[in-house]
Amino acid sequence: MRLSKRLAVVSKECVACGCCQKECPLGAISIFKGLYAVVDPDKCIGCGKCAKVCPASVISIIERKGQNEKEKALV
Amino acid sequence: MKRKKHWYDYLWIASALYLILGFFNILFAWLGIICFMVPLLISIFSGTKAYCNQYCGRGQLFELLGRRFKLSKNRDIPHWLRSKWFRYGFLAFFMIMFFNMLFSTWLVFSGARTLREVVTLFWVFKLPWHWANTTKVAPWIAQFAFGFYSIMLTSTLLGLITMVLYKPRSWCVYCPMGTMTQGICKIKYKSESQKQNH
Numbered sequence: 001m002r003l004s005k006r007l008a009v010v011s012k013e014c015v016a017c018g019c020c021q022k023e024c025p026l027g028a029i030s031i032f033k034g035l036y037a038v039v040d041p042d043k044c045i046g047c048g049k050c051a052k053v054c055p056a057s058v059i060s061i062i063e064r065k066g067q068n069e070k071e072k073a074l075v
Numbered sequence: 076m077k078r079k080k081h082w083y084d085y086l087w088i089a090s091a092l093y094l095i096l097g098f099f100n101i102l103f104a105w106l107g108i109i110c111f112m113v114p115l116l117i118s119i120f121s122g123t124k125a126y127c128n129q130y131c132g133r134g135q136l137f138e139l140l141g142r143r144f145k146l147s148k149n150r151d152i153p154h155w156l157r158s159k160w161f162r163y164g165f166l167a168f169f170m171i172m173f174f175n176m177l178f179s180t181w182l183v184f185s186g187a188r189t190l191r192e193v194v195t196l197f198w199v200f201k202l203p204w205h206w207a208n209t210t211k212v213a214p215w216i217a218q219f220a221f222g223f224y225s226i227m228l229t230s231t232l233l234g235l236i237t238m239v240l241y242k243p244r245s246w247c248v249y250c251p252m253g254t255m256t257q258g259i260c261k262i263k264y265k266s267e268s269q270k271q272n273h
Binding site: 013015016017018019021022031033034035052053054055056057058 | 078118122123124125127128129134138149151152157158159162241242243244245246247248253254256257259260261263264
């Protein structure tokens with residue numbers, strides 16, 4: 001399966017409210033043990049619905065290319 | 076794709092009903108203990124924030140008003156509001172006010188003070204609430220109801236203000252209950268991973 005070009009990334013300031021989990025049309029987000037939201041990169045298509053609904057605005061949509069560098073910058 | 080609705084997606088009705096019932100009879104405020112105990116018990120025993128994630132009626136109510144009724148400006152929350160110091164500071168402040176309320180209840184229970192029929196908004200503004208019929212119960216039971224309803228009404232109003240200004244569920248970012256349950260989950264996770272390492 002070809003992966004989409006974009007991907008949702010959650011920063012450390014996540015409050016684990018679960019809005020993104022509820023919103024995700026593909027069930028790609030889960031709340032890890034009440035700590036923070038985790039995005040499944042295999043399922044995520046980077047639609048941005050989670051980022052739009054996140055009350056803490058801690059989700060960003062990034063390009064999959066060079067993803068590691070950008071993740072470091074976000075955290 | 077539309078998500079299948081569950082029974083718990085309608086818990087916003089319970090939250091709205093709670094505020095309305097409390098308006099007619101303050102003693103309904105006691106039901107609010109459920110909203111305090113259930114999230115704590117879930118986080119203590121199952122180590123999750125399932126209450127916030129699925130069952131929180133207040134969050135659903137804000138989502139409904141902010142999104143469906145388009146009452147929210149949908150702006151990003153300021154950084155300081157989502158910062159750790161503010162979240163934990165607000166939790167500490169909330170706890171102090173909560174214990175202050177319990178102390179008032181105790182004063183009435185012990186007879187050191189008489190029942191004050193007021194609902195205090197934002198911890199400062201006192202609204203006279205004389206239509207409440209509290210003659211059938213002990214004064215301390217009524218005093219607790221007034222105090223608890225004050226807390227619930229104040230936090231709902233704060234949530235409504237941030238719902239309008241920022242994203243619909245902005246309250247969830249600094250909700251003391253959410254901060255506390257996340258804190259419990261963190262402690263639980265750390266102790267569990269420490270056990271596994273040894």
